[in-house]
Amino acid sequence: MKEKIRCAIFGVGRLGYVHAENLAARIKGAELVTIVASRKESAEKAARELGAKKWTTNPQEVFEDPTIDAVVIVTPTKLHAPLIIQAAKSKKHIFVDKPLTETLGEAEMVIREIQENNVYCQVGFMRRFDPAYAEAKRRIENGDIGQPIYFKGVSRDPGSPPEAYIQTSGGIFLDLAIHEYDIARFLIGDEVKSVKTLGNVLVHPFMNKYGDVDQSITFMNFQNGASCDIEASRNSTFGYDIRGEVVGTEGSIQIGSLQHHDIKILTSRGSAYDNIPSFPIKFKDAFQYELAHFIECLQKDERPQVTEIDGKISLEIAVAATKSFQTKETVMLN
Amino acid sequence: MKEKIRCAIFGVGRLGYVHAENLAARIKGAELVTIVASRKESAEKAARELGAKKWTTNPQEVFEDPTIDAVVIVTPTKLHAPLIIQAAKSKKHIFVDKPLTETLGEAEMVIREIQENNVYCQVGFMRRFDPAYAEAKRRIENGDIGQPIYFKGVSRDPGSPPEAYIQTSGGIFLDLAIHEYDIARFLIGDEVKSVKTLGNVLVHPFMNKYGDVDQSITFMNFQNGASCDIEASRNSTFGYDIRGEVVGTEGSIQIGSLQHHDIKILTSRGSAYDNIPSFPIKFKDAFQYELAHFIECLQKDERPQVTEIDGKISLEIAVAATKSFQTKETVMLN
């Protein structure tokens, strides 16, 4: 087993910094060597705070550094494809945040490079590593609810990202609902056959300009006959509300809650607890565990779960979902 | 205020008996005088058990009895229209289980008769009287969640009714989801503009014969811009699972749970509580309160909530939902 996996990270924004911290301080098998960011100040500051040896604004430095084993890509989506391709060509293993790429054409290209260069790639669908979702999967496989026949997902952001982000986000199905598409596949254990979506702008009128919505529903049929509905919204002013349910032929599993601290305050106005405000809190452990899994796989020279193929399939669903919304038709997947 | 409202009940099946018991024993202002059932034995047995003075298999006896103030109709749906019309003509007030009638044509006829004869009519959408839904409405009106923008309903029967029932039930949208259509209107406080439905047979293949499904989703837009999704299914082997949520611009209300007794059993296998098995348990109070409201309105000569108009509107939505499912199109309401 390889001692330490030497890593570079691309991007130290909100989520990038979470990954960088995990690499630096919480994942035994990883060494955070280089931080790459487009702004010099960000790169330098993160390197100092996290004790990384190097920082740079030039990705090439990483690709030309033979001591780097793996890259963690947490940049804007449009940079995913070029970075993955260069990483693969440089024989570096790849962890890339979702979505794999911006387009299906790019997805096919990066898959080809990854496979030709024989490197490993894991896509950042962290929910699979959340202790609740992971335990749900284990219970389903254990037969606790019989055969899974229906998935019901709720994915609510506590507000809209800024207009500038929405403009290039690819829309709610590609940007937000894609997490649910992956987890639905994971929990149902099958592939999607058809997708039908609907949506509305309920709170953020500016979204109309970009053909985007802040409230959406996706209805999907699976090849094995199971089906699902998924609500994705930007309108939960009350917290980061991620829940799921898998109905089976002999029972159901409900996953997740909005409760943050494990305390309740009782007053004459009622009983209350605080809500999970944001994704870094909700998925603190999941972000750590997904990266730990990636590093451990590299140490053991094993293929990680949630590969570039999963990345591509979820992207296909998200593209179909977007098309269904635009055409008002059910879209079939092949 | 009128002392006692003298009532006759038509139908003492499962739900009919619940209503009859409430009239006989739990609603102060009501007197259960006559029980009408198609089978002599049922009528006689219920009359004996509940202390009703008369029983008959002939509805005319009720309509010709000048001492009867009101009728409670809990028969198969196809009898609703003729019974309502005769009751109205006989100047008897009417409580009728949902749906108001089988067809929209009938609905218009009965509305005309009710209004011409100046009697009151309440339709049995009991969820409005369930303490949880009623409190949710009060909280919404109190402004606790801002403006309601989304309703999410779950209505899961713990299994399918027998094939014979399904055959004449009118389908899942008319028979089951209609409760949710009424409660969505009630909680959002507005009327539906468009309906789109999807569904599948997941568990009960015989439903295919009747063009019915055991798992359905309804997506509706309201005139004020709000929208909703409603899951109705026959597949919750784990209990009678009725829940709702109203998302507002400043918060959300989650309504209902599956827990039956207010106890938890903790063992080495985990912590557990029992689930609500069936509608008479879930809506025990609601069934009592809706009838108490009806009787109280009659005593005070006031119009009850949930009138024949509400009955007709929910029926229109259910008919549109069925049409959307059959045509795969979004159906507009006028």
Add this chain to the structure above:
Amino acid sequence: MKEKIRCAIFGVGRLGYVHAENLAARIKGAELVTIVASRKESAEKAARELGAKKWTTNPQEVFEDPTIDAVVIVTPTKLHAPLIIQAAKSKKHIFVDKPLTETLGEAEMVIREIQENNVYCQVGFMRRFDPAYAEAKRRIENGDIGQPIYFKGVSRDPGSPPEAYIQTSGGIFLDLAIHEYDIARFLIGDEVKSVKTLGNVLVHPFMNKYGDVDQSITFMNFQNGASCDIEASRNSTFGYDIRGEVVGTEGSIQIGSLQHHDIKILTSRGSAYDNIPSFPIKFKDAFQYELAHFIECLQKDERPQVTEIDGKISLEIAVAATKSFQTKETVMLN
């Protein structure tokens, strides 16, 4: 089976009125005939509101009325003994609120009269009829937690009664904790061997004048080796907080919660639900079911559960608890 049990009620204060309403409107086998109250206005008003035929301020009218089958006594405790004795002598069955009597001497006297006159007596330990406690008992008897070895009770009033009430209440052990003593016996299924109590005045200094406390703990050993702790307090500003737990050799049952309506409000300040404010709401069903049980027993000529003997035993425990608090010693029961 006797058709209707004709009842008189003594006392129409807060709890008395609840019982009177149940007799008048919700218990099929009962007829509320006479209302007795010390103040003419109260008696007359309650009779009018509840449709009772007679009202009086003179208890003798009830005892001399041969048409009365049963009396329901909800007066101040010091009147329990004389009313029970007169009722028994007049061959009327008796439902009496807890505690059975003020003193153990009185308890013995009333038991003698009840037994000599061959009437039935039920004491108002309504918790046994609460659906949660009743189901817990059923589960224990079913063996779901093995052998019960520990009971943990919490009984918190949402504030102190007025000073005038405290002055004659007999103290927190006799007035409040006695409910828990009965339910501990019921759930453990055994009799108490020793009692040790401690307490403090935490919020209401006036209690010091009467040797009473607003926060108390009772620790009891049972004859079969089981033990228990019981907190009784007047300090739960946040609601009427009644909970219990029975730990067994193979599991535990937790009973009750503070939640009132089955809804949750989610806002940016957290998730909240309302608390049960008071005993009439917490034990709405229990009050109805205990009286229904009493009436049904009379109709069938059967001995009710929770008899005068239970009343006396719980009183013995409460007296021992009070003595333990005063002497700072463990008190043995025989």
Add this chain to the structure above:
Amino acid sequence: MKEKIRCAIFGVGRLGYVHAENLAARIKGAELVTIVASRKESAEKAARELGAKKWTTNPQEVFEDPTIDAVVIVTPTKLHAPLIIQAAKSKKHIFVDKPLTETLGEAEMVIREIQENNVYCQVGFMRRFDPAYAEAKRRIENGDIGQPIYFKGVSRDPGSPPEAYIQTSGGIFLDLAIHEYDIARFLIGDEVKSVKTLGNVLVHPFMNKYGDVDQSITFMNFQNGASCDIEASRNSTFGYDIRGEVVGTEGSIQIGSLQHHDIKILTSRGSAYDNIPSFPIKFKDAFQYELAHFIECLQKDERPQVTEIDGKISLEIAVAATKSFQTKETVMLN
């Protein structure tokens, strides 16, 4: 700020290994240099697994190693005093698991050494660092429940440790309830004035041999008038059940639950979730955070929370609790 705190750990049993892992892999500012264990094989194995440079069975190697900054002591209690004294004399900072020492005499000795040698000492009352307890403290200080007046603690082990452990454990008050004594002081924010304890052997008869019990209750009064009750038991066959509640003059905080994964399984037998089985799972984060706090304090040259003084005070309470149990008297603290 000091770069890395070089640590040695004494003891790699169940809890010791948890601490060692945290030092090795999850606490950025720490470097695990040396592992000391009484058995050569344990020391060597842990060093190999965790990547520690050195291992030894001889504590002197650590005390004589000038590169070691701090020691983490997780040995049997009777070794605490000699190890702390040697560590202090060698100018090493000290993290020691609870209880500080076996006797109050030893506690005074180690406090003197710690203070004379000007080193820092933190005692392992990890509950203070559990996110739920920490948030509860923050809420109390924020005034969310007014003035705290009552603490109610439940601390239930999922079974008894082996007889050999019980024999030298010091008894349930010193070994188990001491965690609650510390947390009660922490949450009430005041010192204990008097202690009264009671207890029984309910499940493990062998405890009688050692004058120990498996079920205990502690009732304490604080100097500021607040009071508390604490149940400590070895009888929760259903999981590791640690909960607390702080009642204040304006509300209450309930802390903790038994739920492990954030999922619920719904079947026809009811709804269920799994329970927390053991302390390493319940306090996973707390163990990490307490050590991270210790290391961070050393880096910043600041005094940690939960010092040797807290260790001594909790020990005084536990000794008084044991005496109260033996003498059946209330014991005053000075």
